[in-house]
Amino acid sequence: MTTTQTRYAIDPETAKGFDTEKLREHFHVGDLFADDEIRLVYSHYDRLILGSAVPANGPLTLDHVPETGTATFLERREMAALNLGDTGEIAVGGETYTLEKGEVLYIGMGAGPVTLSGGRFYLLSAPAHQTYPTTLIRVEDARRVEMGARETANERVIIQILHPDVCKSCQLLMGYTQFTPGSVWNTMPAHTHDRRMEAYLYFDVPEDQRVFHFMGTPQETRHIVMANEEAVISPPWSIHSGAGTSSYTFCWAMAGDNVDFTDMDMIAIGDLK
Numbered sequence: 001m002t003t004t005q006t007r008y009a010i011d012p013e014t015a016k017g018f019d020t021e022k023l024r025e026h027f028h029v030g031d032l033f034a035d036d037e038i039r040l041v042y043s044h045y046d047r048l049i050l051g052s053a054v055p056a057n058g059p060l061t062l063d064h065v066p067e068t069g070t071a072t073f074l075e076r077r078e079m080a081a082l083n084l085g086d087t088g089e090i091a092v093g094g095e096t097y098t099l100e101k102g103e104v105l106y107i108g109m110g111a112g113p114v115t116l117s118g119g120r121f122y123l124l125s126a127p128a129h130q131t132y133p134t135t136l137i138r139v140e141d142a143r144r145v146e147m148g149a150r151e152t153a154n155e156r157v158i159i160q161i162l163h164p165d166v167c168k169s170c171q172l173l174m175g176y177t178q179f180t181p182g183s184v185w186n187t188m189p190a191h192t193h194d195r196r197m198e199a200y201l202y203f204d205v206p207e208d209q210r211v212f213h214f215m216g217t218p219q220e221t222r223h224i225v226m227a228n229e230e231a232v233i234s235p236p237w238s239i240h241s242g243a244g245t246s247s248y249t250f251c252w253a254m255a256g257d258n259v260d261f262t263d264m265d266m267i268a269i270g271d272l273k
Helices: 020-027
Strands: 002-007 038-043 049-053 060-062 077-083 088-092 095-099 104-107 114-118 121-127 135-137 143-147 156-162 173-179 196-203 211-217 220-226 230-234 241-244 249-256
Touching (some): 104 156, 121 196, 121 249, 196 211
Antiparallel strands (some): 077 104, 077 121, 088 114, 143 156, 173 249, 196 230
16 A cells, blocks of 8 residues: 655745644654555655655555656656664565665666565655666665764764765665764754755654754744654755754655765854744
């Protein structure tokens, strides 16, 4: 069973007048994971699709999605699947790949139907212009960048997976960031990247804890309260930062003009309002 929800692009002048309910309606993605379903959210920001597949009682196949306007989902798209659960398998292009928790399968344009078994998968997809090989990226294959400090409550490691130094892709970049115990701040000092949108999935958040996700223009910030396995869509004009009531992990993904990870416009903490 596959369902798709569409989210349209919102300009910053309109967004600054939104109340909590409207902010969540346009940018927050809840109820993303459901047993025996594929749930997709089609964003008009750079046409990124984020979603989930939870094959709890049998395989699920991702193939035709009417919202893409193509015969098969991957006809003009690339895709990444991050396993958040127990050992799972993905069959595509005549091959079957086994993924442990934290591992990612990159699937190139034109690969055909994708069948997912076991596991608990977070899905990301962006339009593509050429085909790159389907590649399994294990945790030890990723690029690790240690950042932050305990004194500023942002000691963390960035696990870069779809990154030019790890795995070729057309425009999809993704990875996840893990915090050491006691550190809670992500992406601070904040930044924007006008040439790319971004999406966050917060996970490994304890059931009784929350993450406060900050968005908006640097001089007109807002926040959205996030629970475990909830996602948020971040427009190119918006900051994307957060602080949790406990440590957590978040998956970041970007699509847009380029795959230069450092293409960003930094915002000084003192300039935020």
